[in-house]
Amino acid sequence: MDYTTLNVNSSTNKTPTTAAQSSGAADTQDRFLKLLVAQMQNQDPMNPMDNAQVTTQLAQIQTVTGVGTLNNSIQSLSGQFEQMQALQSVSLVGREVTVPGNKVAVADGKATMNFDLSGAADSVKLEVLNGAGAVISTQDLGTMKAGSQSYTWDASKASETANLTFRVTATKSSNPVTSTTLMRDTVRSVSTTGGTLQLELKNSGLVDYDKVRALG
Structure with a gap:
């Protein structure tokens, strides 16, 4: 560095x-x-x-x-x-951070996916997609409160585990609830460009420091 x-x-x-x-x-x-x-x-x-x-x-x-x-x-x-x-x-550098993103990392047959809901929802659906954008798994998570949420997916029987992404659809009384998908990534280096502090992440590339939601 x-x-x-x-x-x-x-x-x-x-x-x-x-x-x-x-x-x-x-x-x-x-x-x-x-x-x-x-x-x-x-x-x-x-x-x-x-x-x-x-x-x-x-x-x-x-x-x-x-x-x-x-x-x-x-x-x-x-x-x-x-x-x-x-x-x-x-x-x-070398530590994990949580930032906005939708990539799925499978380890030991499992993958933990994090997301944030802007409000309470009475119906939450999580979908896992392959590299071609096709849905390979759908999980109905039911009712959830507003704020940070986490779901661990059993990927042991999945036909593919590489280049996966996920998305979340949430509603309350048929009205959409905004959701933000989050992912954990590893910091490789730090840089300042034009006075903006940025982190270079292993999978996400350059991300502004103020986008970091949590430190691992």
Whole structure:
């Protein structure tokens, strides 16, 4: 794994932006003060600016400068957080994670399939499909609550166990209930692309880190 990539990608884009913003804030403040001085020098002697007006304008420029400084601080913290997150994710290499997916892994004649239901269902059907997309097994799981669900399929009598996938159909009072199929996969490496932290998984390829539902 290229650890250098983790350190470089999460920080190289921050410095030019921060420097430019700091320069922009300083230029804005300088222009404001010059305009204020010019305004005071050319004011009507019979109707000069009162202290309240001057104080208000000075407060405005201080607010603008303060917002710019706060924005720079937030960006700096964001960069540090991204770098820390990337370094911490290195420990995931070799571990199993649960992510959205529908591939079926058969081991010792059994396969455990996980899925998530958006709501309670009074009818749940799980189908196992072969590589050609044909259904080779159908399981009626009956009533299920909302949330994470798991089903272990006995594949000992299945005619084929390679390149299998599964799908879940759930309904409540004949209305469809959204289901998300999940699968366990092994982390091979970690990368950052465009500031996005991604995991390269054994079977699923590149997956965004925020797609991970659980760690094995």
